[in-house]
Amino acid sequence: xxxxxxxxxxxxxxxxxxxxxxxxxxxxxxxxxxxxxxxxxxxxxxxxxxxxxxxxxxxxxxxxxxxxxxxxxxxxxxxxxxxxxxxxxxxxxxxxxxxxxxxxxxxxxxxxxxxxxxxxxxxxxxxxxxxxxxxxxxxxxxxxxxxxxxxxxxxxxxxxxxxxxxxxxxxxxxxxxxxxxxxxxxxxxxxxxxxxxxxxxxxxxxxxxxxxxxxxxxxxxxxxxxxxxxxxxxxxxxxxxxxxxxxxxxxxxxxxx
Amino acid sequence: xxxxxxxxxxxxxxxxxxxxxxxxxxxxxxxxxxxxxxxxxxxxxxxxxxxxxxxxxxxxxxxxxxxxxxxxxxxxxxxxxxxxxxxxxxxxxxxxxxxxxxxxxxxxxxxxxxxxxxxxxxxxxxxxxxxxxxxxxxxxxxxxxxxxxxxxxxxxxxxxxxxxxxxxxxxxxxxxxxxxxxxxxxxxxxxxxxxxxxxxxxxxxxxxxxxxxxxxxxxxxxxxxxxxxxxxxxxxxxxxx
Numbered sequence: 140x141x142x143x144x145x146x147x148x149x150x151x152x153x154x155x156x157x158x159x160x161x162x163x164x165x166x167x168x169x170x171x172x173x174x175x176x177x178x179x180x181x182x183x184x185x186x187x188x189x190x191x192x193x194x195x196x197x198x199x200x201x202x203x204x205x206x207x208x209x210x211x212x213x214x215x216x217x218x219x220x221x222x223x224x225x226x227x228x229x230x231x232x233x234x235x236x237x238x239x240x241x242x243x244x245x246x247x248x249x250x251x252x253x254x255x256x257x258x259x260x261x262x263x264x265x266x267x268x269x270x271x272x273x274x275x276x277x278x279x280x281x282x283x284x285x286x287x288x289x290x291x292x293x294x295x296x297x298x299x300x301x302x303x304x305x306x307x308x309x310x311x312x313x314x315x316x317x318x319x320x321x322x323x324x325x326x327x328x329x330x331x332x333x334x335x336x337x338x339x340x341x342x343x344x345x346x347x348x349x350x351x352x353x354x355x356x357x358x359x360x361x362x363x364x365x366x367x368x369x370x371x372x373x374x375x376x377x378x379x380x381x382x383x384x385x386x387x388x389x390x391x392x393x394x395x396x
Numbered sequence: 397x398x399x400x401x402x403x404x405x406x407x408x409x410x411x412x413x414x415x416x417x418x419x420x421x422x423x424x425x426x427x428x429x430x431x432x433x434x435x436x437x438x439x440x441x442x443x444x445x446x447x448x449x450x451x452x453x454x455x456x457x458x459x460x461x462x463x464x465x466x467x468x469x470x471x472x473x474x475x476x477x478x479x480x481x482x483x484x485x486x487x488x489x490x491x492x493x494x495x496x497x498x499x500x501x502x503x504x505x506x507x508x509x510x511x512x513x514x515x516x517x518x519x520x521x522x523x524x525x526x527x528x529x530x531x532x533x534x535x536x537x538x539x540x541x542x543x544x545x546x547x548x549x550x551x552x553x554x555x556x557x558x559x560x561x562x563x564x565x566x567x568x569x570x571x572x573x574x575x576x577x578x579x580x581x582x583x584x585x586x587x588x589x590x591x592x593x594x595x596x597x598x599x600x601x602x603x604x605x606x607x608x609x610x611x612x613x614x615x616x617x618x619x620x621x622x623x624x625x626x627x628x629x630x631x632x633x634x635x636x637x
Contacts, residue, residue: 145504149490149497156492221488224549227454228505229477396456 150242167200209291487546
Protein backbone atom coordinates (compact mmCIF):
# COMPACT_ATOMS: atom_id res chain seq x y z
CA UNK A 140 0.00 0.00 0.00
CA UNK A 141 2.90 2.35 0.82
CA UNK A 142 4.37 1.80 -2.63
CA UNK A 143 1.03 2.50 -4.33
CA UNK A 144 0.82 5.72 -2.28
CA UNK A 145 4.41 6.66 -3.24
CA UNK A 146 3.74 6.16 -6.97
CA UNK A 147 0.43 8.05 -6.67
CA UNK A 148 2.16 10.95 -4.87
CA UNK A 149 4.78 11.28 -7.58
CA UNK A 150 2.18 11.00 -10.35
CA UNK A 151 0.40 13.92 -8.71
CA UNK A 152 3.62 15.89 -8.41
CA UNK A 153 4.61 15.26 -12.02
CA UNK A 154 1.17 16.18 -13.29
CA UNK A 155 0.99 19.42 -11.34
CA UNK A 156 4.30 20.48 -12.90
CA UNK A 157 3.08 19.81 -16.42
CA UNK A 158 2.15 22.92 -18.40
CA UNK A 159 -0.86 21.23 -19.98
CA UNK A 160 -2.42 20.87 -16.52
CA UNK A 161 -2.51 24.64 -16.01
CA UNK A 162 -3.57 25.33 -19.58
CA UNK A 163 -6.57 23.02 -19.28
CA UNK A 164 -7.51 24.31 -15.85
CA UNK A 165 -7.28 27.93 -16.93
CA UNK A 166 -9.28 27.25 -20.07
CA UNK A 167 -11.99 25.50 -18.02
CA UNK A 168 -12.24 28.38 -15.56
CA UNK A 169 -12.49 30.86 -18.46
CA UNK A 170 -15.35 28.87 -19.99
CA UNK A 171 -17.13 28.61 -16.62
CA UNK A 172 -16.67 32.37 -16.22
CA UNK A 173 -17.97 33.01 -19.74
CA UNK A 174 -21.22 31.26 -18.82
CA UNK A 175 -22.10 34.59 -17.18
CA UNK A 176 -22.21 36.17 -20.64
CA UNK A 177 -24.34 33.40 -22.10
CA UNK A 178 -26.73 33.63 -19.16
CA UNK A 179 -27.55 37.20 -20.26
CA UNK A 180 -29.21 35.73 -23.38
CA UNK A 181 -31.98 34.25 -21.24
CA UNK A 182 -32.32 36.38 -18.09
CA UNK A 183 -35.25 34.35 -16.76
CA UNK A 184 -33.11 31.18 -16.65
CA UNK A 185 -29.79 32.73 -15.77
CA UNK A 186 -28.67 30.16 -13.19
CA UNK A 187 -29.89 27.30 -15.39
CA UNK A 188 -27.60 28.45 -18.24
CA UNK A 189 -24.64 28.95 -15.88
CA UNK A 190 -25.24 25.49 -14.38
CA UNK A 191 -25.50 23.75 -17.76
CA UNK A 192 -22.42 25.41 -19.24
CA UNK A 193 -20.45 25.11 -16.01
CA UNK A 194 -21.15 21.43 -15.39
CA UNK A 195 -20.54 20.65 -19.08
CA UNK A 196 -17.18 22.44 -18.94
CA UNK A 197 -16.20 20.66 -15.71
CA UNK A 198 -16.99 17.29 -17.29
CA UNK A 199 -15.12 17.96 -20.53
CA UNK A 200 -12.02 19.39 -18.86
CA UNK A 201 -11.95 16.70 -16.17
CA UNK A 202 -12.09 14.16 -19.01
CA UNK A 203 -9.34 15.90 -20.99
CA UNK A 204 -6.99 16.28 -18.04
CA UNK A 205 -7.57 12.63 -17.08
CA UNK A 206 -6.74 11.28 -20.53
CA UNK A 207 -3.73 13.53 -20.93
CA UNK A 208 -2.47 12.38 -17.54
CA UNK A 209 -3.16 8.71 -18.22
CA UNK A 210 -1.79 8.65 -21.75
CA UNK A 211 0.94 11.25 -21.19
CA UNK A 212 2.41 9.70 -18.09
CA UNK A 213 1.91 5.97 -18.56
CA UNK A 214 2.70 5.77 -22.28
CA UNK A 215 5.62 8.23 -22.09
CA UNK A 216 7.10 6.35 -19.15
CA UNK A 217 7.00 3.12 -21.12
CA UNK A 218 8.33 4.70 -24.31
CA UNK A 219 11.31 6.36 -22.64
CA UNK A 220 11.82 3.29 -20.40
CA UNK A 221 11.91 5.33 -17.18
CA UNK A 222 9.46 2.72 -15.89
CA UNK A 223 12.34 0.23 -15.79
CA UNK A 224 14.04 2.09 -12.92
CA UNK A 225 10.82 1.68 -10.92
CA UNK A 226 10.37 -1.99 -11.75
CA UNK A 227 13.94 -2.93 -10.78
CA UNK A 228 12.99 -2.12 -7.19
CA UNK A 229 10.82 -4.33 -5.02
CA UNK A 230 7.62 -3.05 -6.63
CA UNK A 231 4.94 -5.40 -7.90
CA UNK A 232 3.53 -4.60 -11.29
CA UNK A 233 0.02 -4.22 -9.89
CA UNK A 234 1.36 -1.66 -7.40
CA UNK A 235 2.69 0.41 -10.28
CA UNK A 236 -0.62 0.38 -12.17
CA UNK A 237 -2.77 1.09 -9.11
CA UNK A 238 -0.30 3.77 -8.00
CA UNK A 239 -0.45 5.54 -11.35
CA UNK A 240 -4.23 5.16 -11.45
CA UNK A 241 -4.67 6.54 -7.90
CA UNK A 242 -2.42 9.49 -8.77
CA UNK A 243 -4.43 10.28 -11.89
CA UNK A 244 -7.69 10.08 -9.92
CA UNK A 245 -6.29 12.37 -7.22
CA UNK A 246 -5.34 15.02 -9.76
CA UNK A 247 -8.74 14.68 -11.46
CA UNK A 248 -10.53 15.05 -8.14
CA UNK A 249 -8.49 18.14 -7.35
CA UNK A 250 -9.36 19.58 -10.80
CA UNK A 251 -13.05 18.86 -10.41
CA UNK A 252 -13.21 20.36 -6.92
CA UNK A 253 -11.41 23.51 -8.04
CA UNK A 254 -13.65 23.99 -11.08
CA UNK A 255 -16.77 23.23 -9.01
CA UNK A 256 -15.78 25.85 -6.44
CA UNK A 257 -15.50 28.41 -9.26
CA UNK A 258 -18.91 27.43 -10.58
CA UNK A 259 -20.54 27.51 -7.13
CA UNK A 260 -19.09 30.96 -6.57
CA UNK A 261 -20.71 32.23 -9.78
CA UNK A 262 -24.03 30.57 -8.96
CA UNK A 263 -24.17 32.06 -5.47
CA UNK A 264 -23.41 35.52 -6.89
CA UNK A 265 -26.46 35.08 -9.10
CA UNK A 266 -28.59 34.12 -6.09
CA UNK A 267 -28.85 30.40 -6.82
CA UNK A 268 -30.41 28.30 -4.07
CA UNK A 269 -28.21 25.33 -3.30
CA UNK A 270 -29.47 22.00 -4.64
CA UNK A 271 -27.85 18.90 -3.14
CA UNK A 272 -28.05 17.28 -6.58
CA UNK A 273 -25.21 19.60 -7.58
CA UNK A 274 -22.96 17.51 -5.33
CA UNK A 275 -24.39 14.35 -6.90
CA UNK A 276 -23.70 15.72 -10.38
CA UNK A 277 -20.09 16.50 -9.43
CA UNK A 278 -19.70 13.04 -7.86
CA UNK A 279 -20.97 11.41 -11.02
CA UNK A 280 -18.69 13.48 -13.23
CA UNK A 281 -15.86 12.15 -11.09
CA UNK A 282 -17.20 8.59 -11.47
CA UNK A 283 -17.12 9.01 -15.25
CA UNK A 284 -13.49 10.10 -14.91
CA UNK A 285 -12.85 7.05 -12.71
CA UNK A 286 -14.02 4.84 -15.58
CA UNK A 287 -12.39 6.70 -18.46
CA UNK A 288 -9.02 6.97 -16.65
CA UNK A 289 -8.99 3.20 -16.11
CA UNK A 290 -9.79 2.69 -19.80
CA UNK A 291 -7.18 5.27 -20.86
CA UNK A 292 -4.47 3.41 -18.93
CA UNK A 293 -5.55 0.10 -20.47
CA UNK A 294 -5.51 1.60 -23.98
CA UNK A 295 -2.10 3.22 -23.36
CA UNK A 296 -0.69 -0.18 -22.44
CA UNK A 297 -2.02 -1.80 -25.59
CA UNK A 298 -1.44 1.03 -28.03
CA UNK A 299 1.85 2.20 -29.46
CA UNK A 300 1.40 5.94 -29.84
CA UNK A 301 -0.05 8.80 -27.84
CA UNK A 302 -2.28 9.87 -30.74
CA UNK A 303 -3.87 6.45 -31.14
CA UNK A 304 -4.36 6.18 -27.35
CA UNK A 305 -6.01 9.57 -27.09
CA UNK A 306 -8.18 8.92 -30.16
CA UNK A 307 -9.30 5.51 -28.92
CA UNK A 308 -10.11 6.88 -25.46
CA UNK A 309 -12.00 9.79 -26.97
CA UNK A 310 -13.90 7.34 -29.20
CA UNK A 311 -14.88 5.27 -26.15
CA UNK A 312 -15.98 8.42 -24.32
CA UNK A 313 -18.30 9.38 -27.19
CA UNK A 314 -19.59 5.82 -27.69
CA UNK A 315 -20.18 5.52 -23.95
CA UNK A 316 -22.63 8.41 -24.18
CA UNK A 317 -24.66 6.87 -26.99
CA UNK A 318 -24.84 3.19 -25.97
CA UNK A 319 -28.61 3.48 -25.44
CA UNK A 320 -28.93 4.11 -29.16
CA UNK A 321 -27.61 0.59 -29.78
CA UNK A 322 -30.94 -0.76 -28.48
CA UNK A 323 -32.80 1.41 -30.97
CA UNK A 324 -30.39 0.36 -33.74
CA UNK A 325 -31.06 -3.29 -32.90
CA UNK A 326 -34.80 -2.64 -33.09
CA UNK A 327 -34.48 -0.95 -36.51
CA UNK A 328 -32.22 -3.72 -37.86
CA UNK A 329 -34.61 -6.44 -36.66
CA UNK A 330 -37.45 -4.75 -38.51
CA UNK A 331 -35.31 -4.90 -41.66
CA UNK A 332 -34.54 -8.56 -41.07
CA UNK A 333 -30.91 -8.09 -39.96
CA UNK A 334 -30.22 -10.20 -36.87
CA UNK A 335 -27.08 -9.10 -35.08
CA UNK A 336 -28.69 -8.82 -31.66
CA UNK A 337 -25.99 -10.83 -29.85
CA UNK A 338 -23.23 -8.73 -31.37
CA UNK A 339 -24.94 -5.45 -30.48
CA UNK A 340 -25.74 -6.71 -26.98
CA UNK A 341 -22.10 -7.64 -26.46
CA UNK A 342 -21.00 -4.14 -27.50
CA UNK A 343 -23.70 -2.61 -25.31
CA UNK A 344 -22.47 -4.41 -22.20
CA UNK A 345 -18.77 -4.01 -22.98
CA UNK A 346 -18.85 -0.27 -23.55
CA UNK A 347 -19.04 2.00 -20.53
CA UNK A 348 -22.54 3.43 -20.15
CA UNK A 349 -21.85 7.08 -19.41
CA UNK A 350 -25.44 8.07 -20.12
CA UNK A 351 -26.38 6.00 -17.07
CA UNK A 352 -24.18 8.35 -15.00
CA UNK A 353 -25.45 11.64 -16.44
CA UNK A 354 -26.93 12.93 -13.19
CA UNK A 355 -26.16 16.54 -14.14
CA UNK A 356 -29.09 16.45 -16.62
CA UNK A 357 -31.53 16.10 -13.70
CA UNK A 358 -30.58 19.24 -11.78
CA UNK A 359 -33.35 21.81 -11.76
CA UNK A 360 -36.02 19.23 -12.56
CA UNK A 361 -38.14 17.12 -10.18
CA UNK A 362 -35.79 14.52 -8.77
CA UNK A 363 -36.23 11.21 -10.60
CA UNK A 364 -33.26 9.59 -8.81
CA UNK A 365 -33.92 7.03 -6.13
CA UNK A 366 -31.32 6.15 -3.50
CA UNK A 367 -31.09 2.57 -4.77
CA UNK A 368 -30.43 3.77 -8.33
CA UNK A 369 -27.60 5.98 -7.12
CA UNK A 370 -26.05 3.05 -5.28
CA UNK A 371 -26.29 0.92 -8.44
CA UNK A 372 -24.66 3.67 -10.48
CA UNK A 373 -21.81 4.00 -8.00
CA UNK A 374 -21.37 0.21 -7.86
CA UNK A 375 -21.44 0.01 -11.68
CA UNK A 376 -18.72 2.66 -12.00
CA UNK A 377 -16.45 1.13 -9.40
CA UNK A 378 -16.83 -2.42 -10.70
CA UNK A 379 -16.30 -1.33 -14.33
CA UNK A 380 -13.19 0.69 -13.43
CA UNK A 381 -11.80 -2.11 -11.25
CA UNK A 382 -12.18 -4.66 -14.05
CA UNK A 383 -10.48 -2.30 -16.52
CA UNK A 384 -7.63 -1.63 -14.06
CA UNK A 385 -7.07 -5.32 -13.34
CA UNK A 386 -7.01 -5.93 -17.09
CA UNK A 387 -4.30 -3.25 -17.26
CA UNK A 388 -2.39 -5.11 -14.54
CA UNK A 389 -2.70 -8.30 -16.59
CA UNK A 390 -1.40 -6.61 -19.74
CA UNK A 391 1.36 -4.78 -17.84
CA UNK A 392 2.51 -7.98 -16.09
CA UNK A 393 3.31 -9.49 -19.48
CA UNK A 394 5.15 -6.45 -20.78
CA UNK A 395 8.90 -6.48 -21.23
CA UNK A 396 11.11 -3.40 -21.01
CA UNK B 397 29.67 -18.62 -2.95
CA UNK B 398 28.00 -18.10 -6.31
CA UNK B 399 26.28 -14.74 -6.80
CA UNK B 400 24.83 -15.31 -10.27
CA UNK B 401 24.13 -18.61 -12.00
CA UNK B 402 22.33 -19.16 -15.28
CA UNK B 403 21.18 -22.50 -16.68
CA UNK B 404 20.56 -22.71 -20.42
CA UNK B 405 19.26 -19.16 -20.32
CA UNK B 406 17.74 -18.35 -23.68
CA UNK B 407 15.96 -15.28 -24.95
CA UNK B 408 14.31 -15.09 -28.34
CA UNK B 409 12.79 -11.77 -29.38
CA UNK B 410 9.72 -12.13 -31.54
CA UNK B 411 8.71 -9.11 -33.57
CA UNK B 412 5.17 -9.61 -34.81
CA UNK B 413 4.00 -8.07 -38.05
CA UNK B 414 0.57 -8.33 -39.59
CA UNK B 415 1.18 -11.54 -41.55
CA UNK B 416 4.52 -12.78 -40.30
CA UNK B 417 6.82 -12.65 -37.31
CA UNK B 418 10.57 -12.29 -37.09
CA UNK B 419 12.58 -14.18 -34.48
CA UNK B 420 15.97 -13.04 -33.17
CA UNK B 421 18.02 -15.16 -30.83
CA UNK B 422 19.45 -12.65 -28.37
CA UNK B 423 20.81 -15.20 -25.92
CA UNK B 424 21.31 -18.92 -26.50
CA UNK B 425 21.67 -21.56 -23.78
CA UNK B 426 23.80 -19.37 -21.57
CA UNK B 427 25.45 -21.23 -18.69
CA UNK B 428 27.34 -18.86 -16.46
CA UNK B 429 28.56 -18.71 -12.87
CA UNK B 430 29.77 -15.50 -11.27
CA UNK B 431 31.35 -15.67 -7.86
CA UNK B 432 30.37 -13.44 -4.99
CA UNK B 433 32.57 -10.37 -4.31
CA UNK B 434 34.04 -10.41 -7.80
CA UNK B 435 33.85 -7.98 -10.72
CA UNK B 436 32.79 -9.77 -13.87
CA UNK B 437 33.03 -7.97 -17.20
CA UNK B 438 30.76 -8.87 -20.07
CA UNK B 439 32.50 -8.01 -23.28
CA UNK B 440 30.75 -8.11 -26.59
CA UNK B 441 29.98 -6.23 -29.76
CA UNK B 442 26.75 -4.28 -30.10
CA UNK B 443 23.83 -6.71 -30.23
CA UNK B 444 25.75 -9.57 -28.63
CA UNK B 445 23.18 -10.02 -25.83
CA UNK B 446 24.83 -8.13 -22.95
CA UNK B 447 21.87 -5.86 -22.17
CA UNK B 448 19.45 -8.76 -22.63
CA UNK B 449 21.29 -10.77 -19.97
CA UNK B 450 21.21 -7.90 -17.47
CA UNK B 451 17.53 -7.25 -18.11
CA UNK B 452 16.71 -10.93 -17.67
CA UNK B 453 18.47 -10.86 -14.30
CA UNK B 454 16.37 -7.96 -13.00
CA UNK B 455 13.09 -9.25 -14.44
CA UNK B 456 12.60 -6.56 -17.08
CA UNK B 457 12.64 -9.35 -19.68
CA UNK B 458 11.28 -12.88 -19.33
CA UNK B 459 13.41 -15.84 -20.48
CA UNK B 460 12.20 -17.92 -23.41
CA UNK B 461 13.90 -20.98 -21.90
CA UNK B 462 16.21 -21.73 -19.01
CA UNK B 463 16.58 -20.00 -15.69
CA UNK B 464 18.74 -17.61 -13.71
CA UNK B 465 19.58 -17.57 -10.01
CA UNK B 466 20.90 -14.70 -7.91
CA UNK B 467 22.24 -15.51 -4.43
CA UNK B 468 20.57 -18.90 -4.80
CA UNK B 469 17.09 -17.51 -5.55
CA UNK B 470 15.49 -18.08 -8.91
CA UNK B 471 14.70 -14.78 -10.62
CA UNK B 472 12.39 -12.94 -10.86
CA UNK B 473 12.18 -12.78 -7.07
CA UNK B 474 10.79 -9.54 -5.70
CA UNK B 475 12.60 -9.27 -2.31
CA UNK B 476 15.86 -9.95 -4.12
CA UNK B 477 15.54 -6.67 -6.02
CA UNK B 478 16.39 -4.71 -2.84
CA UNK B 479 19.84 -6.38 -3.00
CA UNK B 480 20.42 -5.46 -6.65
CA UNK B 481 21.44 -2.13 -8.13
CA UNK B 482 20.76 -1.81 -11.86
CA UNK B 483 22.16 0.96 -14.04
CA UNK B 484 20.78 0.91 -17.59
CA UNK B 485 22.87 2.13 -20.50
CA UNK B 486 20.68 5.19 -20.99
CA UNK B 487 18.98 5.86 -17.68
CA UNK B 488 15.69 7.75 -18.04
CA UNK B 489 13.90 9.42 -15.18
CA UNK B 490 10.72 11.24 -14.30
CA UNK B 491 12.09 14.54 -15.61
CA UNK B 492 9.76 16.90 -13.74
CA UNK B 493 11.20 15.82 -10.42
CA UNK B 494 14.27 17.28 -8.75
CA UNK B 495 17.42 15.26 -8.01
CA UNK B 496 16.47 14.96 -4.36
CA UNK B 497 12.84 14.06 -5.13
CA UNK B 498 13.70 11.25 -7.54
CA UNK B 499 16.05 9.66 -4.99
CA UNK B 500 13.44 10.02 -2.24
CA UNK B 501 10.95 8.36 -4.59
CA UNK B 502 13.26 5.40 -5.23
CA UNK B 503 14.00 5.25 -1.50
CA UNK B 504 10.28 5.01 -0.76
CA UNK B 505 9.95 2.17 -3.25
CA UNK B 506 12.76 0.38 -1.41
CA UNK B 507 10.76 0.76 1.80
CA UNK B 508 13.07 3.13 3.69
CA UNK B 509 11.72 5.21 6.54
CA UNK B 510 11.72 9.01 6.19
CA UNK B 511 14.76 9.38 8.47
CA UNK B 512 16.76 6.67 6.73
CA UNK B 513 15.80 8.04 3.33
CA UNK B 514 16.92 11.53 4.18
CA UNK B 515 20.29 10.26 5.39
CA UNK B 516 20.88 8.03 2.37
CA UNK B 517 19.76 10.64 -0.18
CA UNK B 518 22.14 13.24 1.27
CA UNK B 519 25.03 10.77 1.40
CA UNK B 520 24.41 9.58 -2.14
CA UNK B 521 24.13 13.11 -3.53
CA UNK B 522 27.48 13.84 -1.88
CA UNK B 523 29.02 10.74 -3.44
CA UNK B 524 28.05 11.81 -6.96
CA UNK B 525 28.83 15.52 -6.38
CA UNK B 526 25.26 16.69 -6.88
CA UNK B 527 24.51 18.17 -3.47
CA UNK B 528 24.38 21.68 -4.88
CA UNK B 529 21.93 20.59 -7.58
CA UNK B 530 19.67 18.69 -5.22
CA UNK B 531 16.71 21.04 -5.84
CA UNK B 532 17.20 21.37 -9.60
CA UNK B 533 14.82 19.61 -11.93
CA UNK B 534 16.24 16.67 -13.87
CA UNK B 535 14.90 18.26 -17.07
CA UNK B 536 17.56 20.96 -16.60
CA UNK B 537 20.42 18.48 -16.07
CA UNK B 538 23.22 17.85 -18.55
CA UNK B 539 23.87 14.33 -19.88
CA UNK B 540 26.77 13.86 -17.47
CA UNK B 541 24.67 14.96 -14.50
CA UNK B 542 21.91 12.54 -15.49
CA UNK B 543 24.50 9.76 -15.62
CA UNK B 544 25.51 10.71 -12.08
CA UNK B 545 21.89 10.54 -10.94
CA UNK B 546 21.87 7.09 -12.56
CA UNK B 547 24.83 6.11 -10.40
CA UNK B 548 23.19 7.69 -7.34
CA UNK B 549 20.02 5.60 -7.75
CA UNK B 550 22.19 2.48 -7.89
CA UNK B 551 24.14 3.35 -4.75
CA UNK B 552 21.11 4.59 -2.79
CA UNK B 553 20.00 1.27 -1.30
CA UNK B 554 23.55 -0.09 -0.80
CA UNK B 555 22.98 -3.29 -2.81
CA UNK B 556 25.17 -6.40 -2.70
CA UNK B 557 25.06 -6.92 -6.45
CA UNK B 558 25.57 -4.24 -9.09
CA UNK B 559 24.44 -4.76 -12.68
CA UNK B 560 25.97 -1.99 -14.74
CA UNK B 561 25.10 -1.74 -18.41
CA UNK B 562 27.75 0.19 -20.34
CA UNK B 563 28.40 2.46 -17.33
CA UNK B 564 30.92 4.62 -19.20
CA UNK B 565 28.78 5.08 -22.30
CA UNK B 566 28.54 8.75 -23.26
CA UNK B 567 30.80 9.97 -20.44
CA UNK B 568 33.67 12.38 -20.93
CA UNK B 569 37.20 11.27 -19.88
CA UNK B 570 36.75 12.75 -16.39
CA UNK B 571 33.40 11.02 -16.05
CA UNK B 572 34.95 7.70 -17.15
CA UNK B 573 37.69 8.08 -14.55
CA UNK B 574 35.18 8.82 -11.78
CA UNK B 575 33.06 5.84 -12.81
CA UNK B 576 36.14 3.62 -12.73
CA UNK B 577 36.98 4.91 -9.24
CA UNK B 578 33.43 4.18 -8.07
CA UNK B 579 33.62 0.61 -9.41
CA UNK B 580 37.01 0.04 -7.78
CA UNK B 581 35.71 1.42 -4.47
CA UNK B 582 32.74 -0.97 -4.61
CA UNK B 583 35.12 -3.79 -5.45
CA UNK B 584 37.17 -2.98 -2.34
CA UNK B 585 33.96 -2.98 -0.27
CA UNK B 586 33.42 -6.57 -1.42
CA UNK B 587 30.44 -5.98 -3.70
CA UNK B 588 29.67 -8.23 -6.64
CA UNK B 589 29.61 -6.39 -9.94
CA UNK B 590 28.51 -7.54 -13.37
CA UNK B 591 29.30 -4.88 -15.90
CA UNK B 592 28.75 -4.95 -19.60
CA UNK B 593 30.88 -2.99 -21.98
CA UNK B 594 32.51 -3.02 -25.37
CA UNK B 595 35.45 -0.95 -24.10
CA UNK B 596 38.09 -3.62 -23.58
CA UNK B 597 40.61 -1.39 -21.80
CA UNK B 598 38.09 -0.21 -19.21
CA UNK B 599 36.98 -3.77 -18.47
CA UNK B 600 40.59 -4.91 -18.12
CA UNK B 601 41.27 -2.21 -15.51
CA UNK B 602 38.51 -3.17 -13.09
CA UNK B 603 37.46 -6.79 -13.63
CA UNK B 604 38.58 -10.07 -12.06
CA UNK B 605 36.96 -12.13 -14.79
CA UNK B 606 35.80 -11.39 -18.28
CA UNK B 607 33.24 -13.22 -20.40
CA UNK B 608 33.16 -12.71 -24.15
CA UNK B 609 29.62 -12.83 -25.45
CA UNK B 610 29.13 -13.09 -29.19
CA UNK B 611 25.82 -13.46 -31.03
CA UNK B 612 24.08 -14.56 -27.84
CA UNK B 613 26.63 -17.24 -26.93
CA UNK B 614 29.31 -17.15 -24.24
CA UNK B 615 32.46 -17.81 -26.23
CA UNK B 616 35.09 -17.55 -23.51
CA UNK B 617 35.49 -16.80 -19.83
CA UNK B 618 38.92 -15.45 -18.91
CA UNK B 619 40.68 -14.65 -15.63
CA UNK B 620 42.20 -11.18 -15.98
CA UNK B 621 44.98 -11.81 -13.44
CA UNK B 622 47.93 -13.50 -15.09
CA UNK B 623 46.50 -13.05 -18.54
CA UNK B 624 48.95 -13.86 -21.30
CA UNK B 625 48.69 -11.43 -24.19
CA UNK B 626 46.38 -8.48 -24.44
CA UNK B 627 42.68 -8.79 -23.72
CA UNK B 628 41.97 -6.71 -26.79
CA UNK B 629 43.68 -9.27 -29.03
CA UNK B 630 41.88 -12.16 -27.37
CA UNK B 631 38.57 -10.33 -27.75
CA UNK B 632 39.05 -9.49 -31.43
CA UNK B 633 40.23 -13.00 -32.15
CA UNK B 634 37.22 -14.51 -30.37
CA UNK B 635 34.60 -12.40 -32.10
CA UNK B 636 36.21 -12.90 -35.49
CA UNK B 637 36.11 -16.70 -35.26
